[in-house]
Amino acid sequence: MPEPRSNGDVRIGVYVCYCGGNISDVVDCEQVAAALRTLPNVVVARTDMSMCSDAGQALIETDILEHGINRVVVGACAPSLHERTFRNTIARAGLDAGLNPYLYHHVGLREQVSWVHQGNPQKATEKAIRLMMAGIAKARMLEPLEPTVLDAEQHALVIGGGVAGLRAAWDIARRGIRVTLIEKSPFLGGHMAQLETTFPAGEDARAALGDLIDQVVAHPLVTVHTRAELTGVSGYVGNFQAQITQQSRGVSQGFTHFAEAAEVCPVEVPDEFDYGMTTRKAIYRAYPGAYPDLPAIDWAHCDACGKCLSVNGTGLDLENKPATFDLNVGAFVVATGFRPYEPRRGEYGYDEHPEVITLPQMIRLLALAGDGPDLLWNGRTVKNVALIHCVGSREIPGVHEPQPDGQVNDYCSRVCCTATLHLATELRERYPHLNIFDIHEDIRTYGRGHEDIYTEAAANRVGFLRFHGDERPDVLPAPDGDSSPLLVRVKDYLTWGEELDVPADLVVLATGILPSPVDDIISLLKISAGTDRFLLEVHPKLQPVETAVPGVVLAGTAQGPMNIQEASAAASAAAAKVAVLLGQGSVKLEPFVARVNHALCDGSGECVAVCAYEDAITLQTVSDNGQTAQKAVVTPANCVGCGVCVSACPNHAIDVQGWTLAQYDAMLDALAAPLPVLESAT
């Protein structure tokens, strides 16, 4: 094995972090530091309870200034968490010492060592030493790098026109940055438009939404496209090209005969706004007052019979001519929202008994119900209503049947408890004689003002029953002669686990929240979803609205269940991140991109053939010493540093900066080298 070679003026500072016990509970950090101290070029090797703290970082700064350290290796948590932190430390000290922040290597001693080798401290310590030795070997060969600075397009694209998308667009525009908002459906507002009054304050949902929409569409920096979807993306943070495809509306500005046209339209389809409990025509508006103030033609159902044209032909065009256009944008806000869980046929009797409906349907039912003294459903007066929580949520693997995609919805949908009790209160106010049964596992009225809604429901004679998650209630037809058609059988733990039969004229399933289907957006933007199918943030604690893709942020229920308040807050936070990215007019890209050594490149083009990114590496005519030849040339902005070209190049002419082949070789040698011998173990 070759001895690690000393490299001239290289002076390495090595730091081993305890990570507040996360590492040091398993790895003997002192021993690691002692072993590394013996290596060539290592000038100092220190430990600290948390290197990332101000005091820990100060150690590095002092060593740079006082010991002339010019390479830094830190062994700590994952680089994703703190590589940047330490680069900034070096940059800070480097202002005085002239040190480049990329003369840094981060070794993951937590995820790669202590967390995975808990049972074997000694081997774990040895592994830590080896990984650090490899890092030191690489550090000897590090070279200064410079990030690429590029102009950023001060224009953001918001995808989704629910409350989250609207709120994000408004904040970005108010900050002075241009925004385009695209909404897939013909109307803005998302699910909030389908609510009547909202918890926690009983606010009128469509009025509040209408105010927000008015602000957004009136803002001079906002452009809204309905019926528009993202169909292509290229480029990188600050400079994306977004391709947008827009279906025609079929109705143009100035058309004023909606009522008459709808009247004559012969096509009647279930109205999604009322979750199928009413019908609408193929020319429709989501609800009176919807934005834009124009109906749309439902292309999936319009059979172009032309009857509507007879009302007043001007302003109608019964042919869908999808149009495509491109936008240059600096960032994306994904606000594609949710869809309510749709129970399977037979799940709690859904789709089998007409008396079983979902909570979203129930909200629409109440909106449509009129002022009568009785709640009517299916031609009968409802006397007993049973509200069942957690339908399609909090499912237990092994107990509940997986969903059609094989997933078990094991998460809590967060809004249904409060929404259900809010509904119970409304039911009580409108129908004083109704018997209301609330059948739950837990009551999760966690938010500000929510507990009051629970207390109010309890005071309002709502009967509570409680089941265990693995013993959910059953909805069964009532025996002949019962006055209600259904009964809900609950093993109720508020009455010592007794099986109770609750009569029901109407069963309302508090269905949970699933993300909108956005596989296309996931693949276009190269973002990811978690095991719960919701879009995934980089770090749930530290960067809750950012994705792993620079320039793509999340807003609202696309990321997880949220109520309106939480969706608004997340959207504004996303807007703040967009402002951070684009507000300064330029973006910095990391320098970890491919670099071609033209002396070795023979212009074979194999790199170009394997590269998956458009225009990241191309063959260009390059003149060198009066000779012109075809050589590979990298466009740093388009290169993601994946290294595929490195492996394809027959001449070893390509390296990824910061991760060169020579650096890898040195690391491998170090990994295979004997462990340093310690004078005496402490």
Place this chain on the structure above:
Amino acid sequence: MTVKNVHVDVLVVGGGIAGMQSALDLADQGYRVALVEKEPSIGGKMIMLSKVFPTLDCCSCITTPKMSAVAHHDNIELLTYCDVQAIGDRPGGGFVIDVVQKPRYVDIDTCTGCRQCEYVCPIDLPSQFDRELGAVRAIRVPFSTAVPQKAFLDIDNCILCGKCQQACPVEAIDFAQQPETFTVEAGAIILATGFELTPAGAKAEYGAGELLNVVDALVMERLLAPTGPYGHVLRPSDGKEPDSIAYVQCAGSRDKTLGVEYCSRVCCMYAIKQAMLLSGALPLADITIYYMDIRTFGKGHEQFYQNAKAMGIEFVKGKVARITEDEDKNPVVRVELIEDGSKVVERAHDLVVLSVGMLPGYNPKSLYGVPVADDGFAAIPAPNIRPSVTPKPGIFVTGAAAGPMDIVDSIVLAGAAAAEAAAYLEEVRTPSPQRAAIEEAVHA
């Protein structure tokens, strides 16, 4: 020390995670921010925690870098150990804020944080940071990861023996230091004044804070923290490792008798988190959680709860009526077992942890003119659409000052408050025709 008058775009009040995040989100956009914190270090409650749910990240690993980023940001002026004294309107918009720098009795520019003073100080005091489990000196760096890493002297407990002055290698100690007042001019203000815990003595039924082996959850955070007072989980009365630990949920929340009717929102999750950490630290211990409802509503939280159940942590639906202690100082919990026919039983444990609630940390009414709602937290007139906007134009609120919330929700709302404040500043700079209408709508 010279404190100049400070001109910034936004003043952030409170240096917990929420205030730090708002400050960073604004400073990263290029706005100038002043962050004023009443304590000698920033970090808030979060820096006292052990590990955080649901990721079980080591808390100082994710807090200290934020603290450091705040301290080193070119656009942030950090004002620790300062109190806001008065606020006036600035002609033409914005605020003029009188701030008093409390004397640290240590010159902050020369102190190197070497702690020599601390080693020689003869006065031992109960450590507030360690919830009175450990001791600190009258002069000290607030805690090991404090920002700034500078000593301060608790003058009320100092006997002026002068030992620290002799020990200080840079002559930073100045017993004659006086409070200094200066002004901050800012276009907008963000309140991030956080929360306080239910006081230990609040509930007579739970021993009114007199039972040694009944501790609050923040004490348990310190016991579990790697930087904690004992380095182990030991019970206070006799230093014994507890074999049986019980959590009493909603101890201070959802409780009419205390006037706290709301849910504190984080206690279910922190109790489950601590129970998991305890089963790691004390593998043989039995852990019971007495609860009314388990509210694990956040992203990944329900799965966290199910994991805890699978680990053998016992969840008992029960109302704890009273806690007393037996002759060995073991706490005895009198509990109504709701799922057992509401049978009332007494169960002895070695240690009981009260999952105490979150109370408002500060009332901004008199100084900032921001009213509070019935629950004592800042009033928010349009909670759905504008969750960080207070009734007072130009003043925004974030974190637990806006109601109980966990770290993620605080970070998110901090971003929202930053966005609102930035928009407010921009609209003041270039008034748009809609602005008046917006203000009217929100503040009506």
